[in-house]
Amino acid sequence: MSQTIDLTLDGLSCGHCVKRVKESLEQRPDVELADVTVTEAHVTGTASADALIETIKQAGYGATLSHPKAKPLTESSIPSEALAAVPHELPVATADEESQQLLLSGMSCASCVTRVQHALQSVPGVTQARVNLAERTALVMGSASAADLVQAVEKAGYGAEAIEDDIKRRERQQETAIATMKRFRWQAIVALAVGIPVMVWGMIGDNMMVTDDNRSLWLAIGLITLAVMVFAGGHFYRNAWKSLLNGTATMDTLVALGTGVAWLYSMSVNLWPQWFPMEARHLYYEASAMIIGLINLGHMLEARARQRSSKALEKLLDLTPPTARVVTEDGEKSVPLADVQPGML
Numbered sequence: 131m132s133q134t135i136d137l138t139l140d141g142l143s144c145g146h147c148v149k150r151v152k153e154s155l156e157q158r159p160d161v162e163l164a165d166v167t168v169t170e171a172h173v174t175g176t177a178s179a180d181a182l183i184e185t186i187k188q189a190g191y192g193a194t195l196s197h198p199k200a201k202p203l204t205e206s207s208i209p210s211e212a213l214a215a216v217p218h219e220l221p222v223a224t225a226d227e228e229s230q231q232l233l234l235s236g237m238s239c240a241s242c243v244t245r246v247q248h249a250l251q252s253v254p255g256v257t258q259a260r261v262n263l264a265e266r267t268a269l270v271m272g273s274a275s276a277a278d279l280v281q282a283v284e285k286a287g288y289g290a291e292a293i294e295d296d297i298k299r300r301e302r303q304q305e306t307a308i309a310t311m312k313r314f315r316w317q318a319i320v321a322l323a324v325g326i327p328v329m330v331w332g333m334i335g336d337n338m339m340v341t342d343d344n345r346s347l348w349l350a351i352g353l354i355t356l357a358v359m360v361f362a363g364g365h366f367y368r369n370a371w372k373s374l375l376n377g378t379a380t381m382d383t384l385v386a387l388g389t390g391v392a393w394l395y396s397m398s399v400n401l402w403p404q405w406f407p408m409e410a411r412h413l414y415y416e417a418s419a420m421i422i423g424l425i426n427l428g429h430m431l432e433a434r435a436r437q438r439s440s441k442a443l444e445k446l447l448d449l450t451p452p453t454a455r456v457v458t459e460d461g462e463k464s465v466p467l468a469d470v471q472p473g474m475l
Contacts, residue, residue: 171193
C-alpha cells in the first residue's frame with residue numbers, strides 16, 4: 131500500500147540540489163512521486179523511510195524523518211473508569227546517539243558546506259550531520275569518534291577542531307573571529323598599500339606599458355607584488371591547492387587563478403618583451419595586489435560582522451535559565467538544562 135513519508139533535508143542550497151535529490155528518489159521503483167524543496171521532501175510510494183534516507187545520503191545530502199503531525203482528537207470508546215485505571219507513563223528520552231561539536235575553518239560558500247557535510251556523513255557511524263556556515267560549526271550525531279570526524283573534514287580540504295562543550299565553543303569562536311579579523315585586516319592593508327599607488331601611478335601617467343626605460347622599475351614592482359601575493363594572499367593559494375587535490379574548485383581557486391595568471395603574464399612581458407607585440411605589453415601587477423587586498427578587506431568586514439552577531443546571540447543565551455523543572459514519577463524536580471532530553475515533561 132502506498133504511503134507518504136515526510137523527510138527533513140540537510141545540505142541543499144540551490145535548485146540543482148533539489149533536482150538531484152528529486153531524480154535520485156524518483157529513480158527508485160518503489161517511489162511514485164517525490165515533492166522536494168530545499169528543506170523537506172514528501173515522498174509517496176511503498177519505500178520505507180530508511181531506504182529513502184539512504185538514497186538521499188548516497189546523493190550527497192542528509193535526511194531525517196520528520197515528526198508526524200498529531201492526529202485530531204476523537205471520542206474514545208473506552209469508558210472513563212477504564213482510562214482512569216491505566217497508569218500514566220511518561221515518555222522516556224533515548225540516548226542511543228552521541229553528539230559531537232566541531233569548530234570549522236576554511237569554508238567560504240554554500241558549496242563548502244555541502245562538501246563538509248558530505249564528508250562527515252560518509253564517516254562510518256554518523257547518522258546525521260548539520261553544518262552551519264555562519265558560525266563555522268558542525269553538529270554530528272552518531273557513534274563516530276571526534277578524531278575520525280576531524281580527519282574526514284581535513285581530508286576534504288578544510289580545518290576542524292573538536293569542541294567538548296558549548297561554553298568552550300563560544301570562547302573558541304570569539305578567539306578565532308578576533309584572530310581572523312586581525313589577520314585579514316593587516317593582509318588587506320599590505321596588499322592595498324602596494325596596489326593603490328601602482329594603479330594611481332599607471333592611471334595618471336598612462337605608464338602601464340613596459341619599455342626599455344622602465345623595465346627595471348617594473349621588475350622591482352613585480353617582485354614586490356609577488357611578496358604581497360605570498361604574505362597577504364598565501365591562504366588563497368593554499369586553499370586552492372587543497373581543493374585541487376580533492377578534485378573541487380572554490381572561490382579561493384578563482385582568486386588564485388586570476389591573480390596568478392595576471393602576475394605570470396606581466397612577469398613574462400617584463401622579462402621577454404620581444405616575445406609580445408607592442409600593443410600587448412601591458413602589465414597587470416596592480417590587478418593582483420588589488421584583488422587580494424579587496425577580497426581580504428571583504429573577509430575582514432565579514433568576520434567583524436559575524437563577531438558582533440555572535441556577541442548579540444551570546445547575550446540572549448546568557449538569559450537562558452541554568453535549570454528546568456521536569457515532571458517525573460516522583461513529582462517535579464529541578465535538573466540542569468543540559469540534562470533535559472526530548473520527550474521529558
